[in-house]
Amino acid sequence: MKVKYLRLEKAVGPLIVMDDVKNASYDEIVEIEMPGEPSRMGKVVQVDHGRVIIQVYQGTANLSLNKVAVTFSGKPMEIPLSREILGRVFNGVGKPIDGAGEIYAQRLYNINGRPMNPVARLYPRNYIQTGISSIDGLTTLIRGQKLPIFSGDGLPHNQLAAQIVKQARISDDKGNNFAVVFAAMGIKHDELDFFQRVFEETGVMNRVVMFANLADDPAVERISTPRCALTAAEYLAFECDMHVLVIMTDMTSYCEALREISSAREEVPSRKGYPGYMYSDLASLYERAGMLKGSGGSITQIPILTMPNDDITHPVPDLTGYITEGQIVLSRSLYQMGIYPPINVLPSLSRLMKDGIGKEYTREDHPDLANQIFSAYSRVQEIRALAQVIGEDELSEVDQKYMEFGRQFEERFTKQGFDENRSIEETLDLMWELLSILPEDELTRIDPALVKKYLRK
Structure with missing residues (x-):
């Protein structure tokens, strides 16, 4: 039952405080109305005996403590979902912003999601091809996995995200059961225009759902953006049996919004001022990836975050x-x-890679080949450090071949055009081509039978 209250105790930043409220519940959505002002939406973030703290999405500017009506809906935040969301653009709270009208659905979905029963989870298998050699060959993205990208300010993570969206496909794609849910938090207007333009020009917009929270949108809204996106992904995966790739950028903006709200609520801060519950808050997002028994769909996540000071x-x-x-x-x-893309393969890893590559999924030589490339490139770093001391001319013949391998690896394998989409076979063949630079007796991590079959001198 909806209950309306006509007075606030105080308003601080994005928060309002009310006393003597009965039967309010955590995460309940409220509507705030004032004469001559558009209505605002809020969410209950704290309940303490009759004292309630509400987070206002549009902020509390010009909000009167007395001339106000606060209506409690009795429900958490919900969004309408149907297959019509494909190709659409929404704001951070699930409202359409592309001018194509409202979404009409038979039911509304709670953005906080549905907990996955651990017993019902399936172990992630098979891979998603991104068309980017450094990812497909050495840190393979497995269907149902959560694999973040650690970037820094000024690095081309937005271009990389756009490239993954336009190139990503699953190995047995029939053309209509793969979708991408793209959630952007705290981005600028020109960045949103860039993403939309790339998706439309490359013809993938009809399989993409976008949720965009802009830098000048309320920080409070940023908290809901990834939850709306993941709710849409769960609908497509578990009710429409689609394989869904969720890309969320930038998780650092999300965490800074979390810190801002926590500070306004006067909570005790933890490391660098972030709230102590940030671990469990992030887990509530990341753990919504996976595969379920009895469902033909899956959710794979690529969260992107910028590391302050590259730390x-x-x-x-x-x-x-x-x-x-x-x-x-x-x-x-x-x-x-x-x-480009400037992926450093040595600190990068995919812990589930071993379970989604090989004979049944990519190719029989893939696991050994990836191990050998890692080993050779790590040896390159040691030899480069030595060359800085004694000079490259003083290196042994084998070490000089490793130096050549390192240069070719970075220029031909890591470096890749924004519009260059390599198949998994092209990536693996290129890895063999690079290893042919080295003496055959250096290939100690590959089965000799595979060396004989694939190595071309």
Whole structure:
């Protein structure tokens, strides 16, 4: 039952406080009305005996404490969902902003999602092809996995995200059971225009659902953006049996909004001022990826975050790394060398990669090939450090071949055009081509039978 109250106790930042409220519940949506002002939406964030704190999405500017009506809906935030959301653009609270009208659905869905029964989860198998060699070959994205990208300010993570959206496909794609849900938090208007333009020009917009919270939108709205996106992904995956790739950028903006709201609520801060519950809050988002028994769909996540000062020990990448199954790390030094995408393969890993590659999924030589490339490129770093001391001319013949391998690896394998879409076979063949630079007796991590079958001198 809806209940209306006509007085506020106080308003602080994005929060309003009310006393003597009966039967309010956490996460309940409220409507705030004032004479001559458009109505505002809020969410109950704290209940303490009759005292209630409400987070106002549009802020509390010009809000009167007395000339106001607050209506409690008795329900959490819900959004309408149907297959018509494909190809549409929404704001951070699920309202259409593309001018194509409202979404009409038979039911509304709670944005906080439905908890996945651990017993009902399926182990992630098979892979999603991104068309980017550094990811497909060495940190393969497995269907049902959560694999974040750790970036930094000024690095081309937006271009990488757009490239993944336009190129991503599943190995047995029939053309109509793969979708991308794209959630952008705290982005600028020109960045939103960039994403929309790329998706429309490449013809993938009809399989993309976009949720965009802009930098000048309320920070409070940023908290709801990934939840709306993941609710849409759950609908497409578990009710429409689609394989869904969810890309969320930028999770650092989300965490800063979380810190801002926590500070307004006067909560005790943790590391670098972030709230102590940030780990569980991020987990409530990341753990919504996966596959379920009895469902033909899956949810795969690529959260993208910018590391302040390129610090991988910062709370946001640190906690994300604990929850997710690996990471893809972008390198500023590679970017300064003119290499795109600047993926540093050595600190990057995909913990589930071994379970979705090989004979049944990609190709029989893929696991050994990836191990050998990692080993060779890590050896390159040691030899480069040695060359800085004694000079490259003083290196042994084998070491000089490793130096050549390192240069070719970065220029031909890591470096890739924004519109260059490589199949998994092209990526694996290129890896063999690079290994042919090295003496055959250096290929100690590959089955000799595979060397004989695939290596071309």
